[in-house]
Amino acid sequence: MPETWSLRPAVQADGAFLGDMVVEAANWRPGAARPRHEILTHPDYRRYLAGWQRPGDVGVVAVVGAEPIGAAWYRMLPRTDPGFGYVGTGVPELIIGVRPMWRAHGVGRALLRNLCASARAEGRARICLSVERGNFAQVLYRAEGFAVTQSGFGRDTMVKRLA
Secondary structure, three states: OOOOOEEEEOOHHHHHHHHHHHHHHHOOOOOOOOOHHHHHHOHHHHOOOOOOOOOOOEEEEEEEOOEEEEEEEEEOOOOOOOOOOOOOOOOOEEEEEEOHHHOOOOHHHHHHHHHHHHHHHOOOOEEEEEEEOOOOHHHHHHHOOOEEEEEOOOEEEEEEEOO
């Protein structure tokens, strides 16, 4: 990969690409890909995208030139419509996805660090996420200070203290 990548803030126009990254995140397991439309129309995933860049939404996109290759963002989800990794009111839930050919090149780590720094700058004390057991991303999350706080059916909720 001769080109280098950089980061930029996510904007409202990135909504479709964030959808691509939700599909990448949901289909992390090789050979077990679910159809894009099935993921994007499912309420469990739609909550991470619907009305993107509403108040409280913050994100970062990794790009090569103008081409997006990965993204991380967080949303403040209500108790009445919690995400997979919901831990409480006022704790943003992070979503991250990186195109397969750019995985293991530091893109995910840079996205994660940038987004955690944004949450800290906003005064957030914690940030959470959900990861399926067996997903190689768990190693990254642990290395970046996330700890499992809840184990669910096939997935774990992880939280990082930002203070």
